Amino acid sequence: MALETILSGNWIDIGLIGSLTLIVIVYLREKWDNLFAEKPKTPPTHKGWIPWLGLALEFGKGPLHFIDRKRKELGSVFSIKVAGEYMTFLTDPKDFQHFFLSPCLDFQKAVQGPVQNVASITKESFFKYHSSIHDLVKGKLAPSNLSPLMSHKLYKEFEEQLGKLPSHGKIDLNRLIRTIMYKSVLNIFFGKNILPTDNDEQYQILEEHFTKFDRQIEYGSKLPAFVLGAWSKSRKYLINMFQNIVDPEKQKSQELRPDDKTLLHNLLECVDKENAPNYSVLLLWATLANSIPMVFWTIAFIVTQESVYKKVCEEIERELPSTFETISDADLRKMPYLKSCILETVRLRSPGIIPRYVTKPFEVKGFTVPAGNLVFASPFWAHRNPEYYPDPETHKPERWNMKDVERNIFPEYFFAFGGGRFQCPGRWFGLMEIQIFAIMFLKQFKCEAFDPVPPPSPLHAVGTQQPEGPCMIEFTRLQGKC
Numbered sequence: 001m002a003l004e005t006i007l008s009g010n011w012i013d014i015g016l017i018g019s020l021t022l023i024v025i026v027y028l029r030e031k032w033d034n035l036f037a038e039k040p041k042t043p044p045t046h047k048g049w050i051p052w053l054g055l056a057l058e059f060g061k062g063p064l065h066f067i068d069r070k071r072k073e074l075g076s077v078f079s080i081k082v083a084g085e086y087m088t089f090l091t092d093p094k095d096f097q098h099f100f101l102s103p104c105l106d107f108q109k110a111v112q113g114p115v116q117n118v119a120s121i122t123k124e125s126f127f128k129y130h131s132s133i134h135d136l137v138k139g140k141l142a143p144s145n146l147s148p149l150m151s152h153k154l155y156k157e158f159e160e161q162l163g164k165l166p167s168h169g170k171i172d173l174n175r176l177i178r179t180i181m182y183k184s185v186l187n188i189f190f191g192k193n194i195l196p197t198d199n200d201e202q203y204q205i206l207e208e209h210f211t212k213f214d215r216q217i218e219y220g221s222k223l224p225a226f227v228l229g230a231w232s233k234s235r236k237y238l239i240n241m242f243q244n245i246v247d248p249e250k251q252k253s254q255e256l257r258p259d260d261k262t263l264l265h266n267l268l269e270c271v272d273k274e275n276a277p278n279y280s281v282l283l284l285w286a287t288l289a290n291s292i293p294m295v296f297w298t299i300a301f302i303v304t305q306e307s308v309y310k311k312v313c314e315e316i317e318r319e320l321p322s323t324f325e326t327i328s329d330a331d332l333r334k335m336p337y338l339k340s341c342i343l344e345t346v347r348l349r350s351p352g353i354i355p356r357y358v359t360k361p362f363e364v365k366g367f368t369v370p371a372g373n374l375v376f377a378s379p380f381w382a383h384r385n386p387e388y389y390p391d392p393e394t395h396k397p398e399r400w401n402m403k404d405v406e407r408n409i410f411p412e413y414f415f416a417f418g419g420g421r422f423q424c425p426g427r428w429f430g431l432m433e434i435q436i437f438a439i440m441f442l443k444q445f446k447c448e449a450f451d452p453v454p455p456p457s458p459l460h461a462v463g464t465q466q467p468e469g470p471c472m473i474e475f476t477r478l479q480g481k482c
């Protein structure tokens, strides 16, 4: 073949046409294959009438009720598209073990963004320290470390705070419990009076800021801070508060024996200096946000049901002498009815959603959730499945009779504390503080409730719900039996 012919362009044209034809064939073949290939079946999805914003508004107005409406409409596994993001919800407890143990789902990737928005902790710092912080809290609050040291600390704190109550009063139960519990827990985890628990005026300011911060934390985890003026102000107050504390506390901790260090001291030894105040705010939130409302719900469920109230008091009277100087783990084990009341409360006020990020396609109930989506298990709705919890809306401590509750062996379909590698590390402490507080409060005060147990606010999907209305009680200090 003459060189001129090749260079003349004819060969180039032929080559070009050949290549283009090949590309078209490959493209069509792929399209054809795709057309008939079995596509992964994604969960039934609701995208909303007004794309993007529509569903975000509907979801944001009351996420708990929204999840319930959609599961009735679409089934126990369903997806929604909110503000451009696909979110899949699981509401059947049978799927939860698989959810918590799946290697396709990731806890850290699901919470890193929200943590950055809420506490301004950088991505690098979060991935560097998160596992160590989790393991630290888990170790310090492991059952072997709780008794007798921690149970005695709780006893002493509650004794002091309950001692400050007048002998008689009428108050919203949530308010009463919040103040006593916040002060006690802050003294235990952050050091006696390190936060202003002994100064009424300063303490009120701290409680108000924390309450505002907690109330809107879900919005704060999604929206830019400037949209949430009051919330940002409270967040700033909390970070500034810790900025003044972290350096002297870290200094102090170097001279303390391991047993004398607080959880704050341990945290400060574990994280970077720049983010230390921000991690401290997260620790503050984790220690108060779920367990303190749970104390409120427990006492509310007990004092509003005459027969339950009577039975709890009889058990306390039977098992605890009239004068006692501490409450040990052994004492707690002798009160299974109280424990049942607490677990039944935890069942009814479990977190609305627990998130995970899909790293590899996740199969559930014959559906495939694609990588990049967020998946949420909903203990709140799973715990209302009548198949596992007949008459689910009723608070029935008796349903825990059959379980080995004193030894913390829970039924298969109970997920209030999450699961897997990053299951709640504070759960044993949480249960213990509710038990000890309930014993001490009910032994010292007689209560009369003027309201029924208020409904849980549907506004929050993450964590324990807040009450939607007041629960007024009259309390009178007892001289003898409860």
Ligand code: HEM
Residues within 6 Å of the ligand: 107, 134, 137, 141, 286, 287, 288, 290, 291, 294, 346, 350, 351, 354, 355, 416, 417, 418, 419, 420, 422, 423, 424, 425, 426, 427, 429, 430, 431, 464
């Ligand atoms: C009844 C009270 C409580 C409930 C219902 C509760 C529930 C939960 C749930 C559902 C999670 C997420 C777990 C997961 O994703 O699998 C969690 C995480 C966590 N909880 Fe609790 N919790 C309670 C009390 C406490 C207490 C008292 C503390 C500390 C003193 C605490 C500290 C934490 C921490 C630090 C995390 C985050 C773990 C991490 O980032 O790795 N919790 N909790």
